[in-house]
Amino acid sequence: MATLLIVKAHPLDAQKSYALRALEEFQTRYASLHPEDKIEVVDVFEDQIPALDKPLFEAMEAAKKGVEINPEQAERLERYNELTKQFLAADAIVVINPLWNLNVPSQLVSWVNTINVAGQTFKYGPEGSIGLVKGKKLLHIQSNGGVYAGQDPAAQYIKSIFEFLGFEDIHQVFIEGQSANPSQAQAIYDKAMVKIDKILESF
Known part of the structure; x- marks a missing residue:
């Protein structure tokens, strides 16, 4: 049995978002192909995703030194570590997001920070970082x-982050152009789903 981790980084629903509509279809099709697999979902807009800020950094440093931290810091650090472990335990990852002002939602960045952990998901060597x-x-x-x-x-951010961590099997599907050409929105979506179905054959 494998574990699929879905990282949902969109605040809308499938009625308003092509990406989330594609996610629903992907999840249904994946489950039919792999009924024995476990599917976990992290919703970065609904779940607790600790921001990598000063209090969390202080909690990390204190924990390394064995210094006591306050309950709020302990809770945030525990959640941060939980997300790291969840990522490492998954066999496949699906990330879904909109393009906002040429960037990903800030909540997704916070989740990405929980999987970039020196000594666990990457390390530094004589010639630089190693995933x-x-x-x-x-x-x-x-x-x-x-x-x-x-x-x-x-798109480049997501790709580079996972390459940095050591991923070699990376697929990206873009449902794009529907605002520029609304009359072709359904055709654009259908074309993207054909690509997703092809990826599903070996995902």
Whole structure:
């Protein structure tokens, strides 16, 4: 039995978001192909995702030194560590987000910070950083109003982060251009789903 981790980074619903509509279809199709697999979902807008800020940094440093921290810091640090462990335990990751002002939602950045942990998901060597996460798969689904073909900063950010961690099996699907060409919105969505179905054959 494998574990699929879905990272939902969109505040709307499937009626208003092409990305979330694609997620619903993907999840249904994945479950039918892999009924024995476990599917976990992290909703970065609804779940507790601790921001990597000064109090959390202080809690991390104190914990390393064995210094007592306050209950609020302890709760945030525990949640941060839980998200790291959840990521490491998953066999495949699906990240879904919109393109907002050429970037991903800030809540998704906070989640990404929980999986970039020196000594656990990457380390530093004589020639630079080394990704420690091997053998996992990533599917990144992003909805864009315009057409960027994966060259926008958000798509590049997600791709570079997972490459940095050591991922080699990376797929990106963009549902894009529907705002620029509303009359073709359904055709654009259908084309993206064909790509997702192809990826599902070996995901």
